[in-house]
Amino acid sequence: MSRRAFDPLWLVLGLITGGYLLFWLGLLGSAAVHSSPGDLWRALHSREIRYAIGLSLWTCTLTGLLSLLLAVPVGYLLARGRFPGRALLDAALDIPIVLPPMVVGLCLLIFFQTLVGQLIERVIPFTYTIAGVVLAQFVIGAAFAVRTMRGTFEELSARPEDVALTLGCTRTRAIWLVTLPAARRGMVAAASIAWARSLGEFGPILVFAGATRMKTEVLPTSVWLELSVGNLEAAIAVSMVMVVLAIVVLASVRLMGERL
Amino acid sequence: MIRLDQVAWRAGAFALENISFTVPTGSYGVLMGHTGGGKTSLLEIICGLRRPTAGSVWLGEREVTHLAPGERGLGYVPQDGALFPTLTVREQLGFALRVRRRPAREIAHRVAELAVPLGITALLDRRPAGLSGGERQRVALGRALAARPRVLLLDEPLSALDDDTREPLAELLHRIQRESAVTVLHVTHHLSEATRLADLLFRLQAGRVTETTPTLQP
Numbered sequence: 001m002s003r004r005a006f007d008p009l010w011l012v013l014g015l016i017t018g019g020y021l022l023f024w025l026g027l028l029g030s031a032a033v034h035s036s037p038g039d040l041w042r043a044l045h046s047r048e049i050r051y052a053i054g055l056s057l058w059t060c061t062l063t064g065l066l067s068l069l070l071a072v073p074v075g076y077l078l079a080r081g082r083f084p085g086r087a088l089l090d091a092a093l094d095i096p097i098v099l100p101p102m103v104v105g106l107c108l109l110i111f112f113q114t115l116v117g118q119l120i121e122r123v124i125p126f127t128y129t130i131a132g133v134v135l136a137q138f139v140i141g142a143a144f145a146v147r148t149m150r151g152t153f154e155e156l157s158a159r160p161e162d163v164a165l166t167l168g169c170t171r172t173r174a175i176w177l178v179t180l181p182a183a184r185r186g187m188v189a190a191a192s193i194a195w196a197r198s199l200g201e202f203g204p205i206l207v208f209a210g211a212t213r214m215k216t217e218v219l220p221t222s223v224w225l226e227l228s229v230g231n232l233e234a235a236i237a238v239s240m241v242m243v244v245l246a247i248v249v250l251a252s253v254r255l256m257g258e259r260l
Numbered sequence: 261m262i263r264l265d266q267v268a269w270r271a272g273a274f275a276l277e278n279i280s281f282t283v284p285t286g287s288y289g290v291l292m293g294h295t296g297g298g299k300t301s302l303l304e305i306i307c308g309l310r311r312p313t314a315g316s317v318w319l320g321e322r323e324v325t326h327l328a329p330g331e332r333g334l335g336y337v338p339q340d341g342a343l344f345p346t347l348t349v350r351e352q353l354g355f356a357l358r359v360r361r362r363p364a365r366e367i368a369h370r371v372a373e374l375a376v377p378l379g380i381t382a383l384l385d386r387r388p389a390g391l392s393g394g395e396r397q398r399v400a401l402g403r404a405l406a407a408r409p410r411v412l413l414l415d416e417p418l419s420a421l422d423d424d425t426r427e428p429l430a431e432l433l434h435r436i437q438r439e440s441a442v443t444v445l446h447v448t449h450h451l452s453e454a455t456r457l458a459d460l461l462f463r464l465q466a467g468r469v470t471e472t473t474p475t476l477q478p
Contacts, residue, residue, distance in 0.1 A: 159338050159340065162309050162338070163336060165309065165328070165329040166307050166336040167356040167359055167404075167407065168359040169330060181346040
């Protein structure tokens with residue numbers, strides 16, 4: 001049996017990929033060696049940092065779930081709907097992805113100064129509150145989740161859903177019984193992308209929810225606060241906590257997704 | 261009975277016009293035509309998945325043109341089977357009855373009753389990913405027949421199969437149609453398949469349907 005001739009293109013592609021990976025590992029490694037286990041220990045024992053870890057974890061999880069709730073219907077509409085203005089809607093939903101994050105925060109801040117915003121604030125106060133942290137994370141995280149769900153539904157054949165209609169289902173029931181179970185890995189991916197994006201979210205939270213310790217301080221805010229007082233060791237230690245959290249949570253979610 | 265009366269449908273430059281034909285109750289009708297000629301679209305119009313721009317669709321004595329697909333009392337087997345990817349064979353066969361909220365015992369009985377003649381009893385706990393082409397088509401056929409439809413629509417059910425699988429499945433289709441007296445409309449572009457099974461043969465050409473004699477002479 002003859003072996004296929006080696007194509008040098010694969011070597012070039014491997015070198016490019018390896019170089020990129022090394023660059024990333026180098027960045028993480030240099031940050032890791034700059035910090036000591038003692039710095040990490042002190043960071044983990046700080047009441048403020050522990051609060052920020054807790055707030056980051058639960059707000060990101062809530063944002064991931066809320067993003068999924070929005071992304072499933074919107075992603076389905078974009079993937080399967082045929083209506084005038086679809087391309088325009090598709091482009092409009094990408095705006096939070098391309099806007100500078102600070103501008104998103106500024107837009108949120110200004111919106112809640114308007115009459116409608118003030119009325120909403122009377123029911124749920126968002127500006128400079130934890131609800132504001134979640135909203136700021138959601139505005140950007142949801143856009144990424146919508147992209148993911150749209151791709152998921154586009155990859156799934158519409159035919160099984162059509163067959164379910166002929167077998168007596170309404171469209172809603174066909175989606176519930178046939179399409180959503182088939183899209184479950186995409187749903188896990190969409191929620192985890194929104195979660196991961198929210199964990200690193202900083203600009204909109206700083207502008208819209210503020211950086212008050214023990215109130216609206218999430219992990220990226222902690223890094224910024226520690227840097228602003230010249231405490232580089234603590235900033236790096238908090239960054240390492242974020243890296244570890246992200247790796248553990250995303251690896252667990254991916255493992256869970258593969259078992260589904 | 262399946263009856264189409266002056267049905268028209270248009271999508272961009274493609275059009276079906278003045279489509280009229282009847283498959284009498286209990287007959288096996290085969291519709292032939294070139295790939296891309298609109299055969300699948302015509303089946304989807306009968307199913308209710310596409311709305312005709314003109315004309316009417318009748319199943320038995322009932323006009324179903326404006327009814328939802330699930331209210332038409334038909335079974336549909338698409339070209340690739342289109343099995344539900346996450347359900348086991350058992351769940352696929354019981355799907356139509358589950359949707360109708362039939363008791364679990366009745367569903368289990370019907371699944372067992374269908375699985376024997378289709379030869380899929382050993383596959384009941386498998387999912388579609390591990391099934392061969394012939395097995396998938398048998399499951400799709402069983403799923404379509406579960407609620408005892410009066411009409412069965414088959415879209416190229418044998419086209420993707422190899423020679424060894426095609427003939428037994430053709431025999432199975434013939435036997436099931438005779439035993440259940442279901443009215444069948446089977447779409448294909450293979451003349452040998454059409455003459456093997458058809459009581460009535462129709463040709464779809466240039467957007468129109470004509471009835472011909474089911475012989476091997478084209």
